[in-house]
Amino acid sequence: MAVTLRDEVAGQTSTDHVVNTGAAVMSTGLVIFNVVGNVQLISLVSECYTTNGAAASTLAFSAVSPSGTTALSSASTSLANVAVGYSVIMNCATGVGDAPLQGLSGVLLNSAARGIRIPGGTAIKTTIATGPTTGTWKHYIRWEPLEQGAYITAAF
Secondary structure (H helix, E strand, C coil): CCCCCEEEECCEEEECCEEECCCEECCCCCEEEEEECCEEEEEEEEEECCCCCCCCCEEEEEEEECCEEEECCCCCCCCCCCCCCCEEEECCCCCCCCCCEEECCCCCCCCCCCCEEECCCCEEEEEEECCCCCCEEEEEEEEEECCCCCEEEECC
């Protein structure tokens, strides 16, 4: 029998430790998620919700913890003129700092179960080169707690 885990954090309901943001224009330093307690990041996905403009913007993810900033990914390729449904997925399986996977259809290989440890008190942010984006993007994060009471909230 399958068991579904349900978390309720800050008025959000998530299943299987998944939280998502609303759709918003991305800019450098935009906080998309806040981490409370130590967690293992399994998947981080950004999906285009309104068509992005012609500016050759790129997307990278970073983690800003009380101890400093870590680049979670290097920059994506250009997001210029991407259509609704285009996705960028951080590759959690190969290592911190790798380029994210991207695809027009939104169907992309997600990460293996290896994951990335993220300490409590961390803000997960975007870095947009030649930004902000003109399209709106929604972000999804999948994670597992590494200690009792650990969770992640969407920043918007």
